[in-house]
Amino acid sequence: MSSVESDVYDIIAEKSAVDRVKLKRDAKLTDLEIESLDVVEIIFAVEEKFDIHVPYNANDQELEFETVGDVIDAVQKLIDEGKPA
Amino acid sequence: MNRVVITGLGVFSAAGKAVPAFWETVREGRSVIGPLTIIDTSDLHIKIGAEIKDFEPKDHFLPKQLALLDRFSQLAVMASREAIEDAGVTFEGEDGERTACLIGSGVGGQQTLDESYYRIYAQGRKGVHPFTIPRLMLNAACSHVCMEHGIKGPAFAVASACSSSTHAIGQAYHMVRSGMVHTAVTGGTEACIALGTMKGWEAIRVMATDTCRPFSKGRTGMTLGEGAAVVVLETLERAKARGARIYAELCGFGMSSDAMDITLPDANGAARAMTGALKDARLNAEDIDYVNAHGTGTAANDVTETRALRMALGNGVAEKLAVSSSKSVFGHALGGAGALELVVTALAIRDSVVPPTANFTERDPACDLDYVPNQPRERKIRAAISNSFAFGGLNAVLAVRRFDG
Structure with a gap:
């Protein structure tokens, strides 16, 4: 498990009511029933942890992320983009 | 109990610094949302809003006054001057x-x-300006309006986030109706285009990235817009006695608390406030021709408000009335929003015109009422309601009736 993956699991478990053991790459976000305010807090914690900006808008009617793995990949991508070439 | 009428209107908004310009902009659905210039937006992700342009406070206040006036008080005093003169x-x-x-x-x-x-x-720095506290206190706007005009009766500020001014006007309505006072100067104000405030709103992830398009498919959220509005309420008896011009009758007020979630709206709570306003006004759902919606443009509000309208007014009735959101034009003035929208509602009744929902692009299947997209519509409005639903689940609704003498 990458450290990004582990850190993202830690943040989700801390900010929501989801049990850490349920967090796997293929876990569907809708199945985890994370409340909307928790999502906002999770994203803020991720931004602070990795010093990135996640362009998330709670009004987006089409969900970009389906699984926890999608979130981890997006975070990794933002971290890579932020690194000096 | 006294009947209560609206005899003066005043606004200071991005859509106009006085009622005639404001009403023309709102009536025609000309959205004034655009890039912010009064603050440095280089560190913001959301760089749009509705700001009051070409406002030089020193042209309207003495230097001694200005030292004590935060922008939110300046806007309120400007609106109050127009309303009282009107x-x-x-x-x-x-x-x-x-x-x-x-x-x-x-x-x-x-x-x-x-x-x-x-x-x-x-x-x-070691210290702050000595007037920091009197400038920032929530009742500063109210106190400055009182001092400006010599208003010496019951006076206080009302805070309930986005419902603040609707709650204030509702409370003032009760005071005039009961006979505690014969006149009320009431409304709301918000100078929300400040960097710290913008950062806070940005962080909660409900801000529109393009513009505010309430009830429309593809909407991306709400947009802040600074502004203030003040109305003068009087007993019908007094207004008639002095031959005052009457815009409309304020005839009902409903309130409720969701007691559910600090940010998510609840259709049941919103519907109870609307039902309460109708009952207070002794109006039936069929009497309502127009709803000035809370209509923030967020995914959650617009769907919930649509459901609440169906619950409160009934299927079969809800489809027949015109619903529009003025926030599409001048943004969300938070604690000033309800007052600005009551002014819109009163003028819509006076002129028999429904102002449109601007920036509307496509019908959202989850918002299935008549939102008067983009173009104003002539329609006699016998009665209307103006909705305000706040963060914290605090709902307030005013009912207004046409006054034909």
């Missing part, structure tokens, strides 16, 4: 003591807070 009321002697002044605001002096914190934490 109504033609004076406050000498007993009239001043029998007039109430209730002004809502969500936060108060946000620019003062921002500037003070910046001095201490960013610039490392």
Whole structure:
């Protein structure tokens, strides 16, 4: 498990009511029933942890992320983009 | 109980710094949302809003006054001057003591807070301006309106986030109706275009990235817009006695609390406030021709408000009335929003015109009422309601009726 993956699991478990053991790459976000305010807090914690900006808008009617793995990949991508070439 | 009428209107908004310009902009659905210039947006992801342009406070206030006036108080005083002149009321002697002044605001002096914190934490300065507290306090706008005009009756500020001014006006309505006072100067104000405030709103992830398009498919959220509005309420008896021009009758007020979630709206709570306003006004759902919606443009509000309208007014009735959101034009003025929207509602009734929902692009299947997209519509409005639903689940609805003498 990458450290990004582990850190993202830690943040989700801390900010929501989801049990850490349920967090796997293929876990569907809708199945985890994370409340909307928790999502906002999770994203803020991720931004602070990795010093990135996640362009998330709670009004987006089409969900970009389906699984926890999608979130981890997006975070990794933002971290890579932020690194000096 | 007294009947209560609206005899004076005043606004200070991005859509217009006086009622005639404001009403033309809103009636025609000309959205004034655009890039922000009054603050530095280089560090913001959301760089749009509705700001009051070409406003030089020093042209309207003495230097001694200005030192004590945060922008939110400036906007309120500007709106109050127009409303009081429009109504033609004076406050000498007993009239001043029998007039109430209730002004809502969500936060108060946000620019003062921002500037003070910046001095201490960013610039490392040792002290802040001695008037920091009297500038930022939530009741500052109310107190300055009282001092400006000599209003000496019941006066206080009302805070319930985005419902603040609707709660303030509702409370003032009760005071006039009961006979506690014969006149009320009431409304709300918010100067929300401050960097710290913008950062806070950005962080909660409900802000539109393009523009505010309430009830429309593809909407991306709400947009902040600074502004203030003040109305003059009087007993019908007094208004008639002095031959005042009457815009409309304020005839009902409903309130409720969701007691559910601090940010998510609840259709049941919103519907109870609407039902309460209708009952208070002794109006049936069929009597309502127009709803000035809360209509923030967020995914959650617009669907919930649509459901609440169906619950409160009934299927079969809800489809027949015109619903529009003025926030599409002048943004969300938070604690000033309800007052601005009551002014819109009164003028819509007076002119028999429904102002449109601007920036509407496509029908959202989850919002299935008539939102009067983009173009105004002629329609006689017998009665209307103006909705305000706040963060914290605090709902307030005013009912207004056409006054034909």
